[in-house]
Amino acid sequence: MKIAIVSVSDKGEKLAFDIKEKLDNDSTVIKCDIFHKNVKKHLSLAFFEYDAIIAIMASGILIRSIAALIDSKVTDPAIINVDDNGNFVISTLSGHLGGANELTNKIANLINATPVITTSTDVNKKLGIDVLAKDLYLNIDNTKEILHFNKAILEGEEISLLLNPNKNFDYLFEYLKKNTLEIHVSINYSTDVNPDEIHACIDGHEIILREKKxxxxxxxxxxxxxxxxxxxxxxxxxxxxxxxxxxxxxxxxxxxxxxxxxxxxxxxxxxxxxxxxxxxxxxxxxxxxxxxxxxxxxxxxxxxxxxxxxxxxxxxxxxxxxxxxxxxxxxxxxxxx
The missing domain is CATH 3.30.420.180 (CobE/GbiG C-terminal domain)
Known part of the structure; x- marks a missing residue:
């Protein structure tokens, strides 16, 4: 993940350097750059050049600065909001596919802050279909169906996963076994399914999850x-x-x-x-x-x-x-x- 940290105040800049120092030692962080002041300019640049933005500023400044840039949960970067004192870390945009929720927990842990996550599946301890896709590095063919699937998961309905019987899906079984979030699934097999795909079905709706290489x-x-x-x-x-x-x-x-x-x-x-x-x-x-x-x-x-x-x-x-x-x-x- 490539991360941009944008700060406004002197106190915020000091916190930015503290966060960067910790993230630079993380092998999953490919690069981490700091931008100070000129908020609209730097947020506009970072929005398209980085996977995630850590905005150390008031939420009003952040929201007004990115409002015109927001396009889709599939393409928008993860954005988290941190106050100058480092008391709260708030997942603000692209919580699931963008990874903002995961990054929120990571940063909160690094600076001993309180993470704030508001996505329905997370607060209800349910495993969203988009979280499963992100965690297992799977592309979703029809992102418009995510809402329908996550609503069904919230209501406790069972999702059918269709797999190719000739492919090793140990990674999926281990993930479902170890995950602490709740999801009801049935596993079925068909040679009509491509080996690199997982077909998720419920009530006539289907999402195809395709493995990234x-x-x-x-x-x-x-x-x-x-x-x-x-x-x-x-x-x-x-x-x-x-x-x-x-x-x-x-x-x-x-x-x-x-x-x-x-x-x-x-x-x-x-x-x-x-x-x-x-x-x-x-x-x-x-x-x-x-x-x-x-x-x-x-x-x-x-x-x-x-x-x-x-x-x-x-x-x-x-x-x-x-x-x-x-x-x-x-x-x-x-x-x-």
Whole structure:
């Protein structure tokens, strides 16, 4: 997640730097930038350039500044509102699909504040269909149906989930088993359903949830053991609450194509691995990739795990886990749009 923090007062700016310092140590935060004063200008910029905005200001200033920018719960960024004293963190826009509710709880925990969340499913301890989709990195084909499904969930009705019987859906079963929010579902199977889809049905209404491609990029020292690479892999997906069965692909640079540790990891996890040509890596550009002078001097590319993951996740992909080191192993994770 790319986060912009916008503040107005001197006290708010001090709080912004405190929050940024904490978020910079979070591997799930790809970047965090601070903007001070010139609220309308900075909010207008951040609205389209960042995944989330933390607005440290009065709610009236925030609402008036973003009113003309709001378009859709599918595309609008997550926006949370924090008072200057850091007493309350309020989920203001895109609570579910945008991730504002989750970010609200995270920031409130970091600064010891009270989180304020008002979405109906959350306050009634129910699992919204859009929350399920976001948590499992699934696209929703018909977002207009979200309201109907969440209303049914609030009323305790049962949702039917239709799956392909030949696909491993352990990630879905584990999620439903461990989730503390209430939802009533029945699981059915049909070979007519594409393997990368989950069809949710109720009262003649249907939503198709399609898996985004999740790609784990790996870099490592020569001869690194499979067990060490596995340790970094498991720690990174744990940070994102991703089940290993939800990962679609492992990847690295072609210079690692003979690395036994990576090849053995692919076999052990039963997840395919692909290696990216050096020429593709040399041509690839992204503002989100961390540049390594050492890797550049040795192989002529700026990095391995981040660009490999982004390339293999496809056009317009995004990092959800920045390059993180684990004892000679680097891991980055990207998803398709």
């Amino acid at each position: 999740i790609v784990v990029g790996i870099g490592c020292r020569r001869g690194k053991e499979c067990e060490k690479i596995l340790d970094g892999f498991l720690k990174s997906i744990y940070d994102l609450n991703i089940h290993k069965s939800r990962v679609n692909l492992l990847t690295s640079a072609e210079i690692k194509k003979d690395e036994k540790g990576i090849l053995n990891l692919s076999d052990f996890l039963d997840i395919p691995v692909e290696f990216v040509d050096l020429d593709r890596l040399k041509l690839f550009e992204s503002k989100d990739v961390q540049k390594s002078e050492f890797v550049k001097s040795k192989f002529g590319i700026w990095g391995v795990c981040e660009p490999s993951a982004l390339i293999m996740a496809g056009f317009d992909s995004k990092l959800i886990y920045k390059k993180t080191s684990y004892d000679g192993v680097t891991i980055a994770i990207a998803t398709s749009k």
